[in-house]
Amino acid sequence: MRYWYKIHKWVSLICAIFFLLLCITGLPLLFKQEISNYNSLQNTEKVQRTASYAELWSAVNAGERLIQQQYPHKIIKAITAEPSEGRILFRLAGRDDKENGAGLHLGMGSQIAYYPQDNMLFDWNSEKVKYAALADFMHEMHVWHIRMGLGKDAMLFLGFMCFLSLICLISGLFIYKAFMKRTYFAEIDKRNSLSKYFGWHKFLGIISATWAALLCFSGIMIVLFAFGYNAYMHTASMAAVNSLSGTAKYNGSFSQAFVFMQQKYPQRNILAVEFPDRKNNNQYIFSITDKEFSASRLKAQLAFVGEDTKGQLQSFTEPMPLYLSLAGKLMDLHLYNHNNIVLKIIWAVLDIITIIVILTGIIGWGKKKFSLVAGNADFSAFSLGVLSKRMIWQIPLIVMGLSLLAMLLPLPVFGRWGTVVAIVLWDIVFLIGIYHYLRNR
Structure with a gap:
């Protein structure tokens, strides 16, 4: 347990600022569509x-x-x-x-x-926009959120910070029991300011733990997909050149190529088409995907269409690697499970809660260090009773389980009712937290 505590403390100190940056920049981005609509003429x-x-x-x-x-x-x-x-x-x-x-x-x-x-x-x-400053602000928030205002390579560093943040969250769960033996869920110890800060840190940390962990994990998947998909595009293009090496410059119309692809892949959606030019070997490049997973062109499989020397249409497609397909589906947890305005508001609340968790952890750590050095820590008010493992974990596990379902159900595959149920589940999570806080005040 001592090692988990050290991992949690030092990893938190390393990635806290970056995690805080992601939360702060992500907050306005939750409403980027609404803000864009408001600001557009x-x-x-x-x-x-x-x-x-x-x-x-x-x-x-x-x-x-x-x-x-x-x-x-x-x-x-x-x-x-x-x-x-x-x-x-x-x-x-x-x-x-x-x-x-x-x-x-x-x-x-x-x-x-x-x-x-x-x-x-x-x-x-x-x-044309109403307020140029607002548009510039949203652009800066987007740039800082995905690559900290730096180049594309900064995504790798940000992905590593997401990994450290995930380790921080997991280690926090491992040490949770040790710090809750004499404290009920949502009970804020008011013996001193140090206990109060850590009390809020533990309570709100459980409320937002699943949400934050899945966003960190899906953030890693976004980085993995971004770099992996670039490699896939290069590999697919090279394979298409070899496979369609006997084709001549395509002289047919877009309509002919489109109908050809529809007939060849009737169970796929065509998301986008790139027109022939020298850089793509004078071939059409179609972005296709399964009809159940059509949320983003970025996750599409590439299919190339050209004409042979006899004028017959030929096609070639390179399936995406399994890891890339999996990463593409997992990053939906970050991008496509909060399209409803009510869910966006809920996510904003969770974002603010996570910011509070980070700040209370930092302040609590600072106060603890000061208290121990100065000899001002007060441990006299501890309860003599020790809670059982069941009493410690029962409510947190229910909260985290409901949160997990609430993150999964809004995915496009579950449709509108998935979103409705997810909103209800988040409401239950918040009500559980409020009820136990009021009960244990």
């Missing part, structure tokens, strides 16, 4: 209508014609369907070689959103 009602993949892809030709009319000097480099927003994203590039090659995964070129239900184009590069 665009008619936000038009971006809230949902549509199916089939509806969006059937409207691509209409969007393409509109783009050709309004952007005659641009060419389409990539198309992405976003059913949750009811829109199609066209990535455009200039016709000259310098600007060409701004494909789907490179994130270059201008991006135009097309809303089929309104037959309207919206240029994201010229978006």
Whole structure:
């Protein structure tokens, strides 16, 4: 137990600032869509209508014609369907070689959103906002949250900090029993300020432990996926070159290639398409995924389409490695299980609770060190009774079990009712905490 305590203390001191940074920057990002809608001068009602993949892809030709009319000097480099927003994203590039090659995964070129239900184009590069400072603030929060304001390599360091934070949370559970032998769950020891800080640290730590642990774990998965997917794209591209080495430059239309892919992969959703150019060996690159897991283009399998010398369409796809598919599903715990505004508010409360846990731990550690050095620690008020293991762990295990279910049920695979049940479970968790706090005051 002594070693677990040392691990918890020193690992906490190492990663506390970084964990605190993630919590602080993540708080406004929970409401980034709502803030963006509020700050945008665009008619936000038009971006809230949902549509199916089939509806969006059937409207691509209409969007393409509109783009050709309004952007005659641009060419389409990539198309992405976003059913949750009811829109199609066209990535455009200039016709000259310098600007060409701004494909789907490179994130270059201008991006135009097309809303089929309104037959309207919206240029994201010229978006007008009410408050530029607010938009800049949200951008900075995003940059600091994913890579601490540094380059992409900082994601590795941040992933390591997530790992240390996870170790910190796990070690905290191992030492929880030793510090709760004479204290009931949610009972705040008020003998002195040191006991009070650690009392809040232990109580609120249990409330937010599962939430924080899963976010740290899924944060590690995000970093793993980000670097692994880049390697997968390179491997898939090289394999496609070898497999389709006999194909000539593709001269067919996008519609032909799209229908070909629909027929070849009827059980898949097509999330995005990158158009042929020199950099992708003059082939279409389709991002496809199982229909049950279509939340993000970033998790899609790549499929390449080209034409052989006889004009027949040929395709090649490289399955994603198992570890990458698993990481892609696990990072949904970080990204796609709080899309409901009520869940966002709940997550904000949990975020604030976690910030309090971190701060009370730091302050408590400082006060403990001062008290021990000065000889001011007061241990005279300890209860003589020792709680059983069952009494120590019963409520915390119930809280953590309910929290785990509340984190899993909002995932897209469980549908709307999963979200409803998750909200109820979080309410129960909070009520348990409030009830025991009031009972043991």
